[in-house]
Structure formats: structure tokens, C-alpha cells
Amino acid sequence: MQIIKSNFHFSFLILIGCILRPSQHQSISSDWQSSANLSSKGFEFSPIDEQALLLFDIIAKSLISCVKICHSTVPCYIFDFDDQSHRCRIFEGNITTMGSIVASSSSQSRVGSIKLYPEQFTNLGQSCSFCQRSKYLTCINNTCLCPAHTYFNGLICQSQKLLGANCTIDGECRLDLNYICLPRQQCGFASMQTGTIVGGYGNGTGGSTLDALQYPTGLAMGIDNSLYVSDYLNHRVIKLQQGSLMGSIVAGTGVAGSNLNQLNGPTGLYVDTSLNIYIADSKNFRIMFWQRDSSIGVKVAGTGVSGNTLNSFSTVVGLSVDLQGNIYLCDSFNHRIMKFTPNSSDAIIVGGTGVAGNSSYQLNTPCGIYFQDLNSYLYVVDSNNHRIQRYNVDVSTNGTTVAGGNGEGSASNQLNSPYSACVSKITNAIYISDSGNNRIQRWRSGATSGVTIAGNGTLINSYSTSLTGLMDVRLSNNENYLFVSEMYYSRIWRFQLI
Template identity: 35%
Template sequence: MLTDAFMKSNIFQWSDWSTSEPVVSQKQQQTFDKPSKSNIRSRGNVTLRWNTTGITVAGIMNQRGTASNLLDWPMGLAIDSSNTLYVAEYSNNRVQKFLSGMSNGTTVAEQANGVQNRTSTTLNFPVGVTVDSSGNIYVADSGNSRVQLWASGASSGSTVAGNGTSSNQLNMTYGVALDSSSNTLYVADYGNHRIMAYSSGASSGSLVAGGQGIGLNKTQLYNPSTIYFDPPSNSLIIANRYAHNIVRRTLSDTQWTLIAGSTNGTNGVSSTLLNSPFGMTLDPMGNVYVADTSNHRIQLFMTGELTGITIAGTTGVRGNDSNLFWAPYAVALDSQLNLYVADRNNNRIQKFQRY
């Protein structure tokens, strides 16, 4: 009997690809593998297929420390146009920069020894990080409830959000995203269950999503952890952590729409559910990659589909093998769509090569 995926397609094509690797084919016509391998989809002109065995590109498994080749609870990732990797280390209170192919990082925000404080040169439990085209680094400094801007090459940061005034007060900043066309900064205000927007140079922010208390309705958020600005749709993609879903908030609308997970707060291990998703990102085709943290897996949701495909990790299984995670917190893609995962409790960044 054909799967539902087959029933929705008028065109079928057999493949010789191994069942051991997740394969997603994006072509102009629907393309599927044999019925037993219904995790193959299509919609563009790019084949998406990754090794399921990760390569450690930063950190050393089960080792914690402040040395340049070690990490301590990596929770945020960013990759610039040169495929340079930036890692926000929660417990080391710093952001490390790793050039492509290098296992030793350099500290680009905070101090290398991980001192925790609220000065212009220190951070306190940084979570999210993003980098603009000029190499300026924006850090969600969660323990200080602020966002710090570290200009390219600077030895200290400046506060661009969260200075404590009534319209700029934040409560645990977790995620940051930048609209480069308008130079607007978006902040996931985790403890206040809302997303705030800050225009360049503004002393206060404006509410763009949530802010109606904890809840599951379409005007509320529940601990938003990561955000992504999607220019083609002029929308924010939000990891709505304890609502166990990923939602889209178009800036011209007043309510969000569901991308992945449930609308009623249900968590689970099925291909349509998530469990405390913390991080996510998009590829140029609009597909969404989710760090399904408590399920210890990375889920891919093709544009317009509510059923996810596990492309890394094993559902519900935590571990330190090269094909497993222990609480993946962030995901990022480089220019070749290789997948990077912040494997927090294993203190490492894993790379899954696309081929």
C-alpha cells in the first residue's frame, strides 16, 4: 500500500539511494523513493541529503573548559558568508569564533577565561548570537537581560536593547535576529513571552508578537527561544519552546500560523510533534530545520508540510556517539547547506555533511 506522500503525488521515481541516509530531493516535479522510504520529498531543484554521522568541528566530547579548543554548554550558533562559525557558550560566558577547518577558536565577545559580569567587556549566560555582513556581532546576554553589540574587532560591547527603562526592559534575552534591509533588531524576550523590535539607534523597543502572558492562542507565546527573520515573507519564525511548536508571525498580521508541532501544547516523539524545541533555522528554499531538544534529534520540515523528517540524531535516544545528541540546542547551515548542531550537554559542535 502506498503511503500518504505517494497518494499526494502524480509522479513517482525510484531511487538507488541507501536507506541509511535521510534524503530529501527538491525538484520541480514531485519525486519519491520506494514506498518503504517515504522520507523523500521534492519541490525545487536542490537535493538535500546528509551523512547521519557527525564530525566534531568545535569542542571535545565530554570535556569542559575555557581553553580555545573547548566549549562549555554551547547554546547559540551563527555562520557568516565565509563559513566562519560563531558559538555562544552559556557557561563560559563568551562567544567563540572558529574559522573554517580550525578546531581552536578565538574569543570575539567577552573574555577568554569566562568571567561572568555585567560590564561592557563581559557577558552573563549568552544564548543567541547573530552576525551582520560587516562582521558585527549581536549577543543575547540572557543573564543580564540585554543585547550587546560587539563591533567587528572591538574589545568591548555596547548595549543596544535592555537598558532597563519601561519600554526597553527585558527578561532573559534568548534569541536575536536582524533585518539587514531596515537594520531592525528582533529580540526573543524569553521571560516575558514576547518578541520585541528595536530600530537602529532607538532607546526603546516595540512589541511585535506575544506579550499577552503565557498561553497557546495565536496572539500568545510560551518562552520564545530562537527567532529567524525571513525577508521574502517579511515574517519572523519563532521557536515557541514550551508550546512545543514553531510558528510564523508575518509582521503585517496580528496572529501566528503554525509551521511545526502542535497548537494545543502537546509534545511527543511522532513526526508531527516536537518536545521543547529550542533552535531552528531556514534554508534559501524556506524549509525549516528544528533542534528538537528533548527528543535529541534534528527535524526538517519542508515548506508547507507539518510532518517532519529526522535528518540527524535518533528520536528519544540521547548519547555521545557521532550519530547521537544529548540536548541539541541550536542549528545552522553554511553556504553548502552542511548542517551544524550545538550538542549542548556533550559540549561540542557537530557537522553533518550534505552530499
């Protein structure tokens, strides 16, 4: 990486500055100087939000001219220059978090970024006489403070962050764009903490009409962006089209029963790419396969009675299916995870031993389950151990704790009786229904703690200020939204993600 130094008022120092650091120019105040890292030729800057970051796009005589223009423009910390077209683009922002250096169609294009040093901000908080001619500090109310669109991070005035960036206080976010630091510790609009009711009655009452639900347990997304709901006490599966609160029955009759067209307390749910439905028919102790648009189902696992053999199970809450058609289920009260291969009546135990425990190879009342096809990872909500376990299917029956596992509690590194989980295909973040804490947690991949997405008073809606009790969670196909079934109040929430 080549380094260029510029000084707008002392142009004869520009070429010397290509070699020397600002601290070596003892006769010149650092208030007047900036240094820039330059990329190799053939690259340009690609901002994540050009409208927010591009200050202006002009023609400059030379690279040095472009550097000088950036230096003389207070918000500028990034620029690129094309030696063929003489196009000079001036940006604000942090080059490491607000965009990327990408290949340019011009072989003569370069990207530069202004380097900042703590000594340039030593006068922060002093009277304005100390920063009258500074690029890096501005006078506000007779005090030297960080310029607009920046915040002090303890060392320098850093660029304020854009939509979705991690934050801890409001000042880190672009306040001029109306971003605040949301409770989920991301910059965004305050409205993003507002939940929308997309299923059931918003006031929390249950019912049996097609616009009502009664204890919705399981959620699944169709490839057509429709939402499927296991309507537990109505003994049916409801399909909700995007934008409509009026559902249609796609499995079950609404009356409890054990015939092939009936269900009794459906819980776990999975919808494949052909919109066929797998249903954990919990009180009938069977897994049903409902072909798309069919009026009856087919039993694909279970005996119809509770058991603990390889072909029977107790209450099933969580259900998932991989691309090969293997069915994974949480045999909750037998403390194990069963895998049924296609056309097999006997399962393979892929997690747990059948006896409750808290070792790496044991489970205690597993509830939710999520299969990630990309890595063949199976995520298990180990409810009474207050943790999420990840298994590498067909490799080991030992689980790895990827969230929680620090005892029952409400701290950011703890969970309390989690019920469900789903995993982002984009970031591998885990979204967890932390039901004992009445909240939804997001644990980034490799994180040792989570942040609250909804619940714990962070939900804003005229119907409710919190989430309560058992909840299932599912991401929309484009992962712009998180759906949450609030079982005790017979309704489905939708939250906007970033």
C-alpha cells in the same frame, strides 16, 4: 504535446502509431510497444546527473530512428534528437523528476519520453515465459521482475531515484550508485548520516581552553564561512574558522562581568555581513553590539536589569537582526517578541501579549527566533506550545503555525519543547531543534509533518549514537551543512545535507 508510437520489430506500424494508443493495436502484444511524448521543436533534455543518466550519444538518421533506438534499449525512457546535426541522446530515468526540458541552441531539436502503462507490468512476479520478449520486465531467478535501476511503485516499474530525491525504502534509490534511503527520507550515501565534530571535545567534556567549549548556546554563520559560538559558561563568543577546532575569542574576556568588554551568560547570537556581532548577554539583561575586531561592545537594548517594560526584558535566548538593523528578540519568560529599531530604547511588541497562552496571538516561553528577509517573515520557536509560529512582521501580531501545533509528542507531526529553528533560503524548509525528542527535524514548506535529520539513533559517530537536550541549529551559507550545538555535551556537530 505530439505523441509518437514506436515498435522496433514492426517498423511499418510506426507512422500508424502516431495516431493510435497501444491498447488499440489488439493484434500486437503491448510487450513490444512503447509510446512517446514529444516536445515542440527547439528543446533538449537537461539531466540533473548526466553521468548517471546518459546511456549513449550517437548519430541517427532520423527522429524515428532515434525513437527506435530508445525502444530497443531496455533502460531508455528519455531521448532527444536534433534534426540538423542528427545527434541522438539516449537517457534512462524519469523525465519529471530527473531533469528538465530546456531551450536548445538548435531550432530543430526535440525531446521525447517513453510513456508507461500499468498493463505493461501485469506479468510482474510471473514465470519468465511471460516476459521473455518484454522491454519492461526482466527475468531474474525464473521470475519476471523490474529491470535494473527501476523499482515497482505499485503500478509500474519506475526509475530509481538519484541523490536527494524523496524516498521511503532503499529500493527507490539507485543502489548501483550506493544510494540508500536515509532516515531523513532522501536518497543518499550512508556516510551522510555521520556527524562530524567541528567545535569542542568530541567526548562531551567541557573546558575553557580555545579548543574547548562549556555549554555552547547560540550559533551564527559569518559570510567568510566561519562559525560563531556563544560559549555560555565561559562568558565569551568564540569564532571557529572552517576546518579548525581551535577558536579565537571575538567578544567577552572569559570571565563573567558587566563591563563593556565582558559578558555574563551569552545566548542568542547574530553576525551581520560586515562580521559585526549582536549578542544576547542574558544575565546582564542587555543586547550588546560588538563591532568587528573591537575589544569592547556597545549596549544597544535593555536596561541591565530584568523587567517587562518596553525598554526591559527577562532572559533572552533567541536573537535575530534584519537588513535594516532592527533587532528581534525572544523575551522568553515574558512570553513576547520584541523589536528594537535602530537607536530606539523602547521596543515594539510584534508577537505575544506578555501572558502565556496558546492562541494564535499568544506565546508560551518562546526560545528560538529566525528572521527571513526575503518575505519579512519572523519564525518563532514557541517552546511550551510545542510549535513553530510564523509572523508577517508589521502586518499582524497573529502567528501562523507552520510546524508542530499538534500537542506535545514524538510523532512526525509533533514537537516536544523545541528550542531553535532556522529556515532554508533555497527551499524554505524549516530545520528545528526538537530538544524534548532529542532530534533535529526538517519540515518542508507547507508540510504537515517533519522528518528526522539527526538524533533518535540516526546519528552515527564513534562519540555518540544520539543527540541530547537543548540544541541550536544553523545552516551553512551554501546550505550544504547543518550545524548543531549540543549544549549538554559542550560540542558542535556538522551534518551533510543534500
